[in-house]
Amino acid sequence: MASVYTETPTSGNTTPVGTRTAAPPVAVVSASERAYRQLRDEILDGVLAPGAGLLEVEQSDRIGVSRTPLRAAIARLIADGLVAGRAGRGFMVTEMSVDSIHELYELRRALEEHAARIAATRRDPHVFLELRDQFRTAPELLLLGEAGLHRYYELIDDFDDALDAAVGNPFLVTALANVRTHLARIRRLARHNPARLRAAAAEHLLIIEAIVAGDTSLAAHATHVHLHQSLSNVLAALEANPAAQAD
Amino acid sequence: MASVYTETPTSGNTTPVGTRTAAPPVAVVSASERAYRQLRDEILDGVLAPGAGLLEVEQSDRIGVSRTPLRAAIARLIADGLVAGRAGRGFMVTEMSVDSIHELYELRRALEEHAARIAATRRDPHVFLELRDQFRTAPELLLLGEAGLHRYYELIDDFDDALDAAVGNPFLVTALANVRTHLARIRRLARHNPARLRAAAAEHLLIIEAIVAGDTSLAAHATHVHLHQSLSNVLAALEANPAAQAD
DNA sequence: TGAAGCTCCTATGTATACATAGAATTCAGG
DNA sequence: CCTGAATTCTATGTATACATAGGAGCTTCA
Numbered sequence A, B: 001m002a003s004v005y006t007e008t009p010t011s012g013n014t015t016p017v018g019t020r021t022a023a024p025p026v027a028v029v030s031a032s033e034r035a036y037r038q039l040r041d042e043i044l045d046g047v048l049a050p051g052a053g054l055l056e057v058e059q060s061d062r063i064g065v066s067r068t069p070l071r072a073a074i075a076r077l078i079a080d081g082l083v084a085g086r087a088g089r090g091f092m093v094t095e096m097s098v099d100s101i102h103e104l105y106e107l108r109r110a111l112e113e114h115a116a117r118i119a120a121t122r123r124d125p126h127v128f129l130e131l132r133d134q135f136r137t138a139p140e141l142l143l144l145g146e147a148g149l150h151r152y153y154e155l156i157d158d159f160d161d162a163l164d165a166a167v168g169n170p171f172l173v174t175a176l177a178n179v180r181t182h183l184a185r186i187r188r189l190a191r192h193n194p195a196r197l198r199a200a201a202a203e204h205l206l207i208i209e210a211i212v213a214g215d216t217s218l219a220a221h222a223t224h225v226h227l228h229q230s231l232s233n234v235l236a237a238l239e240a241n242p243a244a245q246a247d
Numbered sequence C: 001t002g003a004a005g006c007t008c009c010t011a012t013g014t015a016t017a018c019a020t021a022g023a024a025t026t027c028a029g030g
Numbered sequence D: 001c002c003t004g005a006a007t008t009c010t011a012t013g014t015a016t017a018c019a020t021a022g023g024a025g026c027t028t029c030a
Helices: A030-045 A056-063 A065-080 A098-122 A125-136 A146-167 A170-190 A194-213 A217-239 B030-043 B056-063 B067-080 B099-122 B125-136 B145-165 B169-189 B195-211 B216-240
Strands: A083-085 A089-092 B083-085 B091-093
Touching: A030 A056, A030 A170, A030 A194, A056 A065, A065 A083, A065 B067, A083 B083, A089 A098, A098 A146, A098 A170, A098 A194, A098 B099, A098 B169, A125 A146, A125 A194, A146 A170, A146 A194, A170 A217, A170 B099, A170 B125, A170 B169, A194 A217, B030 B056, B030 B067, B030 B169, B056 B067, B067 B083, B099 B145, B099 B169, B099 B195, B099 B216, B125 B145, B145 B195, B169 B216, B195 B216
Parallel strands: none
Antiparallel strands: A083 A089, B083 B091
């Protein structure tokens, strides 16, 4: 099965195996997994800009794996929609036009409104009560600078996780994960807008309260409102800084 | 880029290259593409039953490609959700439990109801008027035996294509394609039920008429009804023939 | 006879060498 | 100087050899 390495066999660098005292559950991922994660992170962070070309040999040299696992990584990125094959010349990071942002949010509306409805029916109230308390601290959190900001984004992730768990539908969760992948690229553009983050926290809070109350209709509509505001904010940020856009 | 072969280099069988008079636009697909299509078709047709094990060497021998393109094919099937990696022993065709059918239809509702709403707004009326006329012939078609049945399934495909075109959203279309892939496995179970097919044609007709009329609400609700009936039919068929189920 | 340990085997993960097609470049001819 | 074709070059597609890990089966000991 999954052959695992703590390090690349050819690169005998850090963490010598002799030093393990207990059980070192360190990296332990395959080369293709490492290549996938690195490329994916770099695309989501914008290090690999939209439109950037990816060459197998070039990338495999850079990351330190052979072409075979790198090809597997690129295949996964293509399935994710983050990379596309170019007709003549290798592969490229997919672009993110204003149109495609609208399209992504259209799918996001369909999925998240449905997910919110389901969550309001199937949720574990304790989980969302806990989340509600956390989100109530968001305004203070956003006054704490970088650390508070980090915690805030963790809260968003916690909310997404709670939603996935409440929905309990692998197909829907997978579709949502796909949307969130592309969303991560967009979020970079609109980050660090304190006023928007405070408003977003309030919108999340309303969704959570609707889920706690089992109010399917309010959960769906509050989600719709939240996504509308989120999209408006992204589009405004893009208009203010068109250079951040790729298309 | 895409290296293409008309035949496997090692299998020097039919269609000798010397006989090409004009331009033979025959198969011309890569080995990995061929492997992917064959495995995918076999899974959807049930030739490779749910739970069946897939071994790289075994399948690459059978299909006539080396392990490298076959691995690429399996990677795509995993991304499709048709194959899953087994912990200890190779890969297996994913199972389709009654629960997962419910889950799939839950996602399908979210996507298709939304798609129907959008289509009712953005559709090209001519396309759907044409479709309406076609679907009106469905009852007669279903009296024509195998040939009519084949034409009927083509009609369904035409409807899906028209819906995709009207939606015009690559993200949504991709998500719908994913659902339809899994749906193809399920449809095998409930096929050849004339009464259900006649009813389904009538349901499609109503959806089409709503889209033509630009009635977003009716389009969505008619879709909901159709999916409810479709799911009921599948579940009834499963209950009548539990052996067809895999889980 | 049962259990524990070891060995072998099998199947995937990885690296590399070779095949091939398309694009870019260069050279020749007008 | 421009245009065309041939060639070279580059990058992916494919095949194969080797590494490795986990399981199954067998053997051995109590």
